[in-house]
Amino acid sequence: MGQVAFAGVSKWFGVRVDGRMQGVQALKDISFTVENGQIVALIGPSGCGKTTALRIAMGLESASAGRVLVNGREVRGCGHDRGIVFQHAELLPWLTAEQNVMFGLEMKGMRGDTLRDTARRYLDLVGLADSAGRRPHQLSGGMKQRVGIARALAIDPEVLLMDEPFGALDSQTRETLHGELLDIHAGTGKTILLVTHDLDEAVLLADKIIVLRAGALQQTINVNLDRTGLDLAEMRTQPEFAQVRLRVWHALHGTPTGH
Amino acid sequence: MSSSSETAQITPIAQPMLPADLVKPRMTLPRWTITALSVVVFFALWEILGRDVNPVFGSYPSAIFLAFIDIVRDGTLLPAFLESCKSFFLGYVLAIVIGVPLGLVIGRFRFAEAALGIFVTAGYAMPLVALVPLLVLWFGLGVAVKVAVVFLMSVFPVTINTWIGVASVPKSLLEVGRSFVAPGHVIMRRIIFPATLPYIMAGVRLAVGKAVVAMIIAEFFTALSGLGAIIINSANNFDTATMFVPVVLLMVMATGLTGLIGMIERRVAPWQSELSGRDSA
Ligand SMILES: Nc1ncnc2c1ncn2[C@@H]1O[C@H](COP(=O)(O)OP(=O)(O)OP(=O)(O)O)[C@@H](O)[C@H]1O
Numbered sequence A: 001m002g003q004v005a006f007a008g009v010s011k012w013f014g015v016r017v018d019g020r021m022q023g024v025q026a027l028k029d030i031s032f033t034v035e036n037g038q039i040v041a042l043i044g045p046s047g048c049g050k051t052t053a054l055r056i057a058m059g060l061e062s063a064s065a066g067r068v069l070v071n072g073r074e075v076r077g078c079g080h081d082r083g084i085v086f087q088h089a090e091l092l093p094w095l096t097a098e099q100n101v102m103f104g105l106e107m108k109g110m111r112g113d114t115l116r117d118t119a120r121r122y123l124d125l126v127g128l129a130d131s132a133g134r135r136p137h138q139l140s141g142g143m144k145q146r147v148g149i150a151r152a153l154a155i156d157p158e159v160l161l162m163d164e165p166f167g168a169l170d171s172q173t174r175e176t177l178h179g180e181l182l183d184i185h186a187g188t189g190k191t192i193l194l195v196t197h198d199l200d201e202a203v204l205l206a207d208k209i210i211v212l213r214a215g216a217l218q219q220t221i222n223v224n225l226d227r228t229g230l231d232l233a234e235m236r237t238q239p240e241f242a243q244v245r246l247r248v249w250h251a252l253h254g255t256p257t258g259h
Numbered sequence B: 001m002s003s004s005s006e007t008a009q010i011t012p013i014a015q016p017m018l019p020a021d022l023v024k025p026r027m028t029l030p031r032w033t034i035t036a037l038s039v040v041v042f043f044a045l046w047e048i049l050g051r052d053v054n055p056v057f058g059s060y061p062s063a064i065f066l067a068f069i070d071i072v073r074d075g076t077l078l079p080a081f082l083e084s085c086k087s088f089f090l091g092y093v094l095a096i097v098i099g100v101p102l103g104l105v106i107g108r109f110r111f112a113e114a115a116l117g118i119f120v121t122a123g124y125a126m127p128l129v130a131l132v133p134l135l136v137l138w139f140g141l142g143v144a145v146k147v148a149v150v151f152l153m154s155v156f157p158v159t160i161n162t163w164i165g166v167a168s169v170p171k172s173l174l175e176v177g178r179s180f181v182a183p184g185h186v187i188m189r190r191i192i193f194p195a196t197l198p199y200i201m202a203g204v205r206l207a208v209g210k211a212v213v214a215m216i217i218a219e220f221f222t223a224l225s226g227l228g229a230i231i232i233n234s235a236n237n238f239d240t241a242t243m244f245v246p247v248v249l250l251m252v253m254a255t256g257l258t259g260l261i262g263m264i265e266r267r268v269a270p271w272q273s274e275l276s277g278r279d280s281a
């Protein structure tokens, strides 16, 4: 129900530097597939093109070359089949947390009691039931981020695109939400493309890790971590965790893995 | 959206364990006391210094107040005031009703900006005084011409401010609308308009002063009527104190209106003052 395929995607940006236009290539011929129900992590250093890739998949940006297919259909603009969690939450400042979640739902045509109930349910899910009536400036950075997650989850998209959703959180809350995300994923089988620069996060959550460096796909690493019935601490003790973590580390640093 | 969130913000004060410094922030003077003091000092100085001036060349508060009582008693002030208010409010409200949507459209659509923006920019600098005689030819000498002058003076600050407001809505907020597949009119109504509201209110405030000036100009140039007539007539009689009555009255009225607009702004856009951390402006 939700497959995402990047097919030879490149992206150039025109930047004006000292009055002269320069071309910047943010993505270089990227191809990979997120299979239905998979969690795929996009990892790489700052500025390597992670956000750009996600925005193209969302339809907020168009590819300069190549295309992104969602369920075999080429992405041309935004759709309810995809939900995005922005890197900086991007809540509407004049709406309360609850109204922010409701905004997405209303755009899907939901009205009346179901609207409020659904919004409450997802705020509850991210642990913000008590802050439903607060406006964004009355929330901490991490709380804002969680409202953003609730807003994207609430519209029940087939594909969830998440841009460093846990970046602004403390490690404890992050662990909790990692657990939540795995639960949600187990419960709904959603396809998730997750941008991160956190090695552990990528290995713990993803079935496949795409390592980007300077806009190019450096390596694709499959993760065969056994997650059934285990909590995050137990997952870390598996030999597979350490091995994959090391491979991703080498890929990130451009050093040979020895495998 | 306001009533439920309003109560949500008030409830914490009812909680018993709230620290005292949240209820009563600091031991500083409230803003209005400073303002009141400053006004008192101003009028006191004016009273003291004004008394030494030849009453033709100047006046002072107590004399102005006596003149005020006089023209209230003989029944000239109230009808003149109402007469002026009529053209003022008609023109001012019309400027908002037309200026805000116009600014939204110019700010939102590239075509409208390219086609109409230049007229709005030029219109703001229009030397309206020079055009009043022409407007009299078009609209006659009645209320219509005064409304037209007030409208033309106040519509441009409203439009320009709204336009600037729309242009400065962060792209990221528009993308929230796009990513949830909001149609254009919903993005306009639920994202652009609320994001622009503080700019609109600033324009609406600036327009008060413009509209007052416009109203008096219109009354000077057309059939003498309203407060403008009182000013001209008393100036011709060298009755400077009476001349000051409408002048002071108008300034008081404009200040009150501006304060009222500020209150409305805090009601319709409460997040703004909370964001900037200012209690009033
Ligand atoms: N709108 C834009 N105009 C010009 N250049 C851009 C634009 N957006 C991104 N870039 C450039 O493209 C490259 C990739 O940016 P991107 O935001 O995708 O990085 P990122 O991997 O998400 O980084 P971070 O981890 O810091 O968020 C950067 O070099 C950036 O400067």
Ligand SMILES: [Mg+2]
Pocket: A050, A051, A052, A087, A163
């Ligand atoms: Mg990014």
